[in-house]
Amino acid sequence: MGILVGVVGFRGYSGAELVSILDRHPAVTPVLMEHRSDSEDRPRPRGWQGPKCIPCTAEAVRGEGIAAVFLCTPHEASMELTPHLLDTGAKVVDLSAAFRLKSGEEYQRWYKEAHTAQQLLPEAAYGLPEFYRDRIRPARLIANPGCYPTAANLAIRPLVESGWLDLGAGIVCDAKSGVSGAGRKPSLKTSFCEVTENFSAYSLLDHRHVPEVLGNSGLELSQFSFTAQLIPIHRGILETIYFRTAEPVTTASIVELYERRYHGEPFVRIYEPGKVPDIAAVAHTNFCDIGVKYDPATRRGVVVSVEDNLVKGAAGQAIQNMNLILGRPETEGLL
Amino acid sequence: MGILVGVVGFRGYSGAELVSILDRHPAVTPVLMEHRSDSEDRPRPRGWQGPKCIPCTAEAVRGEGIAAVFLCTPHEASMELTPHLLDTGAKVVDLSAAFRLKSGEEYQRWYKEAHTAQQLLPEAAYGLPEFYRDRIRPARLIANPGCYPTAANLAIRPLVESGWLDLGAGIVCDAKSGVSGAGRKPSLKTSFCEVTENFSAYSLLDHRHVPEVLGNSGLELSQFSFTAQLIPIHRGILETIYFRTAEPVTTASIVELYERRYHGEPFVRIYEPGKVPDIAAVAHTNFCDIGVKYDPATRRGVVVSVEDNLVKGAAGQAIQNMNLILGRPETEGLL
Amino acid sequence: MGILVGVVGFRGYSGAELVSILDRHPAVTPVLMEHRSDSEDRPRPRGWQGPKCIPCTAEAVRGEGIAAVFLCTPHEASMELTPHLLDTGAKVVDLSAAFRLKSGEEYQRWYKEAHTAQQLLPEAAYGLPEFYRDRIRPARLIANPGCYPTAANLAIRPLVESGWLDLGAGIVCDAKSGVSGAGRKPSLKTSFCEVTENFSAYSLLDHRHVPEVLGNSGLELSQFSFTAQLIPIHRGILETIYFRTAEPVTTASIVELYERRYHGEPFVRIYEPGKVPDIAAVAHTNFCDIGVKYDPATRRGVVVSVEDNLVKGAAGQAIQNMNLILGRPETEGLL
């Protein structure tokens, strides 16, 4: 049966993806934790056996010997549940935004509400293993990154660190996501007839994921423009990132930069100079794929960074983090 | 029966859209001009009567008394056909790129082939009525703008003209188009299974439409980054355009800038400060809709410009131009 | 300004389509009638002027001199509003199911609730002009047909009337609809992520539209199998209808049957023997297109009947009915 891990919010798209990946994980077994049922289940064939389901309580977590709990819940629920779950000795991987920012003030500024579990912010590790693997391993609380910031930070930070950028020009990140990023709760904005044969921009310049990029890429607010957009597809994120260098470089040297930075990383893949990935390249996988095109004459460049928002952007990365905190091989169950 | 106008390339998506709009035009009647048949017709009900079809020859144009010919043909065919058609006394609205650039050298640089009708470039009017109405009216040859440049130029030029831009930062235009922009000829890239549930970038920094933006917006190459991307929808373009101002302004003042520039323009619509249009707002119409969001703290702004690539981006704008050169009311058949 | 007609439920998909078609109608002007606001409006450009909006009351209808009111409301609301609206002298075209069946008992059986305006059932005319034009013209209350029954009845009744069918085998109608048929109210079943890359059947054998087919095609319940299915598209219905003949006939003779039955009908189009229409053939039009394939060796045949569920299946047919009851040319505003 292996190590037991709990999933709260298992009916949403991230939660369901998590359960589905965990079902194939060789070392752990998922347990559903019923919190608030606000979504319908899908019809199932006769005899279908899902994972065991227990209440979302500290007692049940202790009684079952749950080693880690994934929270696929709204941030308000995560702030409420996390302290109680940590008290049981279980580790927590929170997929909400509750513990991603560094202070209650920053949280208040972007989420327009008070943080109700600020005491946990200092110990929460931001779960982007490619940057913070060593802080993640010993942590008992992981703030699993937002979907947009994962693809953005992996693409932007090496550029910032290179020292090559013309930071006066800043960086533009034009981000596009499939509809599952908006969650499973029905709304007009995610209704089929409103989305199909359409494409729309939202949260121009003030998306809540912006501080997660600033805090982990090395950029400052004045150097960064971010817009989120809705693609009429189920899953997948593509971010088109524009930069300018202070001095001319080459596409090949930027590709080399990424290659060096991500050498040995199992889930970041770099493309040949001038080639860029599309969403199909990473759908249903935990990869973030990155490609670059650069023009020395204008010193302007473009990076395309793609991921599956439900996998590397949510459930897959959460399991990558779980593997780290439970001492399992980082790629287990993910390749 | 009204004024007769010919359509060459009527089986492609732009050509079919053109015939469909012309069918409802109160003053003109479309005539199909059979050039090379490389596409299948759709099945039709019994008794279906399409427009009259004639050969694509100077004789037929003269014989029928065709007043204007629309070329929905590849640029090679347009360069070949246009001189002969003009000789008949008919006016030509060319939807290809053949006559959009200012010189044979510029054409050669971006299209990688020699221009075979350079003698016509000086007299060709670039058919963006909102900028060049007075040059269009008397012209006998109209270079109908590219789909991407129409939405880009209408959004960018007022910003450039304002003098407010930090041109060192430059302008980023992240453009997305529905699949009909790639034409009706079958290819792997436009096959359903390659496009659905996918999103991809192409022609990063070197799209052939770039010189059309530079030549009509006032930007220089070093100030402009452009990427084209494929949305899994049939029709529609959304461009997300990023800029920085030298000094802080406000969203309202930028909206005001657009309002003033496009006051009285029938086909450009501006949104309230902070509101932006989506593709559904303009599908099947000749409108280009523009909205702005700007942050004074960072001096960064975003413009969203949308159009239907087959209408304002092709057939609709071609008819707007035809109305001008035939002395008809500019909006006739288009509202 | 022309004749004023009111639209209740103008934010739903049928209502919005109705307003959009009426906006182009040369003889009538739509007036929005605010009943219950449960849907959001789309964002609009500055200066956008929609139709006039009045309250949904008898006083307002009298005060404005509204000649006819379209009800794009749930059937409960239609039963409640219709008597009051008729009292004003206005005619009513009801797009709900409230007045489509012949008795309160039949309504109760299929809709599982009591009919609250039974007194109006005898005078309600079933608004399928191709069958009941003469009853529609003088009526003050039109029950606009359901989307599925329109395509089904137009295809099935000529077969039944021919006397050629093997009625023991019965007729199978496998019906598929775009998602707009389910209305604009958000629900999990019509959420983008549940619909895209999916296809599902619902209401097997017991769809509420079945009695509308039986009552107007000449079939009996035991002779008819009907299943509704959801296509991941916005709009359009395709019904595949299977029959068997008692004696061998030919595809051509069945096509001839349809041709004769619908000779002169402006909105029913028949295809050549063996050719069948697809949804694209009728999208955004008021046509119902019909094609047939038949195999004499097995005496088995298939009819494909298509329509746009929002036009011939709802708003377009409602305007066709309005034209009839207001004494206008039947096709006015619809071609």
Place this chain on the structure above:
Amino acid sequence: MGILVGVVGFRGYSGAELVSILDRHPAVTPVLMEHRSDSEDRPRPRGWQGPKCIPCTAEAVRGEGIAAVFLCTPHEASMELTPHLLDTGAKVVDLSAAFRLKSGEEYQRWYKEAHTAQQLLPEAAYGLPEFYRDRIRPARLIANPGCYPTAANLAIRPLVESGWLDLGAGIVCDAKSGVSGAGRKPSLKTSFCEVTENFSAYSLLDHRHVPEVLGNSGLELSQFSFTAQLIPIHRGILETIYFRTAEPVTTASIVELYERRYHGEPFVRIYEPGKVPDIAAVAHTNFCDIGVKYDPATRRGVVVSVEDNLVKGAAGQAIQNMNLILGRPETEGLL
């Protein structure tokens, strides 16, 4: 490295799915066999390592010690390649239609061309394990079933065997498939803009898959109506199957019939009475899911049978067959 199996036609959709599933199979390793390259490869990240690629020759098969070869080729190529491959001692699982029918005459009648390897028809086992497991195990040549017939036969044969059907009424199978069923070769019919927001019927009554249903379900041609239709999705098949019983039965008794017939079958799942599966229930799996609704009053019933056309309808079933002929557990690599 395990058992080596070759894949010819690995760039098509079925072939790529096959390689993808085999990559995760614990006992076998795929080898690509280059036959004719008529499709492009997708772009790949740097360092991407696909399976080994060898020529499609008898020598290479012998030299590598390939145990079995999958042919994802047109039937003409399968007829040509199979004899040479069998001569090497390798087993062949052919995904084309070449060996599915029982005689050269039947093949000629439906495929309109002569069969060029008729001598192999007697030994070819029809690869539907749920019906023919015992014939498949010892065979060296497997005719992998067509996508439509798999879902149809699994649903229809238990009904025929029950003796309950009114065979005079016959069975109607209204089949719908995602676009990948048409293969990866670009064509107008599978172009994005022709398919999106559309739905179309093809091969009415004379689809080439009909004889595969007749030959394995127990039905005769005069008792069967079949129509294929194109859903605007990538993958998945849903078949709506209509029948009538001679005497009244119940939904529960029909569900029981299926349960008994498929008891212990790992890849056929039955739904509760009145519940039916949708395509999402089986996407990316090797399951065929079946649900039933029946009305005793009319003796009419509907079965919904779904599968992923690329898995149970092609590559998955091919691997199920490979497991059987190589003596592996039938479900290995497929759950």
